[in-house]
Amino acid sequence: MSPFNRLKNKLSLGKILNTSEDSTLTEDYVQIDNSSQVDKNSKLLVRTFRIENFDSSKEILDSIRSGSTIAIVNMLPLKDKDSIGLKRVIDKIKKTVDATDGDIAAFGEHWLVVTPGIAKVYRAPKTQPVEERQQYF
Numbered sequence: 001m002s003p004f005n006r007l008k009n010k011l012s013l014g015k016i017l018n019t020s021e022d023s024t025l026t027e028d029y030v031q032i033d034n035s036s037q038v039d040k041n042s043k044l045l046v047r048t049f050r051i052e053n054f055d056s057s058k059e060i061l062d063s064i065r066s067g068s069t070i071a072i073v074n075m076l077p078l079k080d081k082d083s084i085g086l087k088r089v090i091d092k093i094k095k096t097v098d099a100t101d102g103d104i105a106a107f108g109e110h111w112l113v114v115t116p117g118i119a120k121v122y123r124a125p126k127t128q129p130v131e132e133r134q135q136y137f
Contacts, residue, residue: 044119046070052077057089060114061096067116076110 047069049060056078063069073093078086093114097104101117113121 042068044068044070044116046072048072048074050074050077051086051089053081054085054089057092060093064093064096064100064102064114064116067100067118069116070119071112071114073112073114074110075112079110 103115103121105121
């Protein structure tokens with residue numbers, strides 16, 4: 001169970017009214033034991049990677065599987081050498097991202113951002129081309 005779900009369960013009405021051993025109910029507030037808070041060492045890490053060959057994807061995949069790293073990947077070195085190899089690497093990364101419920105998106109021509117399941121990449125809503133918009137004047 002994630003730390004946020006544990007905290008949510010501790011703060012739920014049933015838990016507060018039944019006063020467990022790690023929380024106490026007073027008139028003004030609920031005091032929760034500090035040991036149930038999120039560990040300060042469990043922060044997300046943003047890390048850059050370079051794909052230079054097929055084997056360099058292993059380090060990226062390991063960091064995605066750990067669930068605590070957002071990877072910003074430079075694809076240019078492999079793109080210049082072997083575009084088919086780059087496609088294989090991206091497909092392998094996509095499969096891992098799908099398996100871990102993460103997200104992947106390209107930005108620019110040479111960069112990817114890969115997130116674990118606890119983060120998503122923002123995508124702006126798609127707009128219609130000017131010709132297809134209705135004219136109101």
